[in-house]
Amino acid sequence: MQSYIVVLALTCLFSSIYAASVKTQECGRVDEAQLKNGELITQPNEHPWIAKIEDDEGRLLCSAVLIDARHALTGAHCAHSPSVEIKNLILGDWNLGDETVNTNAEATQKVPIKKITVHPGYKLGEAQNDLAIIELKHEVVSTDFVQPICLPSAEDLKGDKASGDLALAGFARIGRHDPLGTRRIKVPFESLSSQECHEQFKQFPTELICGFAARSPLSGSALVEAVGNPKKFHLIGIAVVGFYSSEKRDLQGYISIPLQLDWIQKNISE
Incomplete structure (x- = not known):
């Protein structure tokens, strides 16, 4: 009887720990401390x-x-x-x-x-x-x-250049002897006009979001923006292509999610 009580108590303990880790379905959670820590590698619960x-x-x-x-x-x-x-x-x-x-x-x-x-x-x-x-x-x-993550509104991208404080989140393309290539990353993203990228590389479609980050993303990685009050992450783009520009920068192209919302x-x- 005593051992049964111990087993039951342990079962209840593990059930309560699991229940605490399960969250109500919501999108785009932002942790301000993570957002501002400047780290390249995400924490396990980040993004x-x-x-x-x-x-x-x-x-x-x-x-x-x-x-x-x-x-x-x-x-x-x-x-x-x-x-x-x-x-x-x-x-x-x-x-x-x-x-x-x-x-x-x-x-x-x-x-x-x-x-x-x-x-x-x-x-x-x-x-x-x-x-x-x-x-x-x-x-x-x-x-x-x-x-x-939250989907954006159709208004979240205007013109041919993404605006706002954008970041690449996902996995990087893995190079040889790359100590960072196995872990999820987050990198600031600098956007350019898609027309400018098209001028540097004629095959670059002007419908894509264009810009560069310090790391080259694996296809399917996310271009994200933290917006609103309280802040929530919105998905702005999906990484699909990269090219080496005439200015010797590794430029990246992302499918625009606002344009594909419908x-x-x-x-x-x-």
């Missing part, structure tokens, strides 16, 4: 909408961005490869499966994918409309480590 797309051998292919409990966005080229079938979305994995980081084992959710909807205007090898919606088989559990909302509401 909790960033997901990973892996192949069957666990190699990281692309990032994705959770926009509600059942849907994420990524580049269409990430989901369009005939040689790789994407089966799961991995969320909460801050350090690429390194289980020596205790929070990873507790935080990570691997969710089966139900359907991928590629933008009807996408053409293989082109950056225009390079966007896909991932629908999950079941809802993610909202915790400190897994939460959706298509996104139509497809996630069906």
Whole structure:
């Protein structure tokens, strides 16, 4: 009887700890201390909408961005490869499966994918409309480590240049001997007019958001902005292309989420 009471007490304790980590579904949570700390590597619970797309051998292919409990966005080229079938979305994995980081084992959710909807205007090898919606088989559990980002309004991007205090959040392209390439990053983003980028690289579509950051993002990474009072993170763009400019800068192109809002909302509401 005494051992039963001990087991019951431990069960209640673990249940209460889990319940405390589960959050009411909300979007775009901002921690002001994290926002202003100037770090390149995120904390494990920072930018909790960033997901990973892996192949069957666990190699990281692309990032994705959770926009509600059942849907994420990524580049269409990430989901369009005939040689790789994407089966799961991995969320909460801050350090690429390194289980020596205790929070990873507790935080990570691997969710089966139900359907991928590629933008009807996408053409293989082109950056225009390079966007896909991932629908999950079941809802993610909202915790400190897994939460959706807010979608923007159509007014959040005016003209051909993104404005505001923007940041790249996701995973970087991994170079050789790169000590930072395995961890989720956040980097300030400096925007340029898309026309200026088109003049430097004629193949750059003027519909894309253009600019540069100190790190080159993996496709599907997020361009984000913290706005409002209280502040919430809004998704402004999805990384899809990069090129080396005539000014010897690594410029980046992002699908504009405000311009794609109608298509996104139509497809996630069906």
